[in-house]
Amino acid sequence: MSGNHASSPVAAQVRHVEALLEERGLLDPHEIDERIDALAAGGTPANGAALVARAWVDPAFRERLLADGNAAIAELGFSMGGALQEQKLTVMANDADEHHVVVCTLCSCYPIALLGPSPGWYKSEAYRSRVVREPRAVLREFGLELPASTRITVWDASAESRYLVLPRRPEDTEGRSEEELAGLVTRKGLIGTAAV
Amino acid sequence: MSRINDVGGMVGFPPIVEEPDEPRFHADWEAHVVALNGALLRRGVYNLDEFRDAIERIPPGEYLAASYYEKWFRAITTLLAEKGVARPEELAGD
Structure with a gap:
């Protein structure tokens, strides 16, 4: 198991893929943050x-x-x-x-x-x-x-x-x-x- | 043919471990992975069955060693490469 810290290799990979997808028009800026807020407000x-x-x-x-x-x-x-x-x-x-x-x-x-x-x-x-x-x-x-x-x-x-x-x-x-x-x-x- | 995810009834797994006061996510990147997957599904880059399939065909050794959201991220990058969105080396940042 790994990746429980913001500095972990997988955290950096995720950031890299997000940036790549934004560059290619498959993600809007702020879209990820908005979805994370929506997740936090979801079911309990x-x-x-x-x-x-x-x-x-x-x-x-x-x-x-x-x-x-x-x-x-x-x-x-x-x-x-x-x-x-x-x-x-x-x-x-x-x-x-x-x-x-x-x-x-x-x-x-x-x-x-x-x-x-x-x-x-x-x-x-x-x-x-x-x-x-x-x-x-x-x-x-x-x-x-x-x-x-x-x-x-x-x-x-x-x-x-x-x-x-x-x-x-x-x-x-x-x-x-x-x-x-x-x-x-x-x-x-x-x-x-x-x-x- | 069953794949490694099909563990129902399989013997040899240890006692179940409960984490007290478990947080929703253990790191920010996990929430990012969930959000990213939702965004790509909504855009139709791949569908939910393709996503599940991409998790299920992770090689057994890696499947069992990876955390839950590591499997998700691996499935996402597999599909992005297979759909021609980006080359594997671009996704890996090489």
Whole structure:
């Protein structure tokens, strides 16, 4: 691994290629900076958490979210069309009998609009190779010990199809506001490597 | 035929390492690579399937040794050369 510093060889190569492309009219000055600003203002796990909290307090929304993710997230102003093509969103609900976990074995497909950029471990060969073969052991490494009776289903994302986990609502949260509930939801919970 | 990126189910990889408080990018150049790729896709210099393919055909040894955004940058320069935008030696700054 290399290239974690601005002075690294790859940083200089990137600057060189940008300059070359500007020279050839394939990049506008400031275009890169504008896109970086847009990236920083893009999706975060708070988006996914807001969807989960709404599904916890509104059973009709929960049903719509599970039936047609793309249509339901539009109700909260979200879209899977941020990239060049709209990606299909499937939302799977955890329950006492079944726990869902998401991976992209081929690379790093991920619902960025709802979760922001994926964590490094999600993109690692270790996670991609192992979670489909030994999900229970992998979840244990993340500190999630599921009862032996809970079935684990692993979903492999692709360029066209993205997945989001709807965690189980924690006990003793009656009376909490939607906003408070959203605060309980973590990025790992939305991927399936944590309970919530 | 599967390529090196197709690691699902492959044995031999180590435990998963989580980075606490992981930043969105570890260096400015990584954000530049993402922005650059977006700009070139939008201009139609190449499409998303070509980009993915360019990552997937990185030779296995290099694929496994490279960081995530190093793979992206390598795919971008491969495609810029193949599309005739610039010669490899120009891209390398030689």
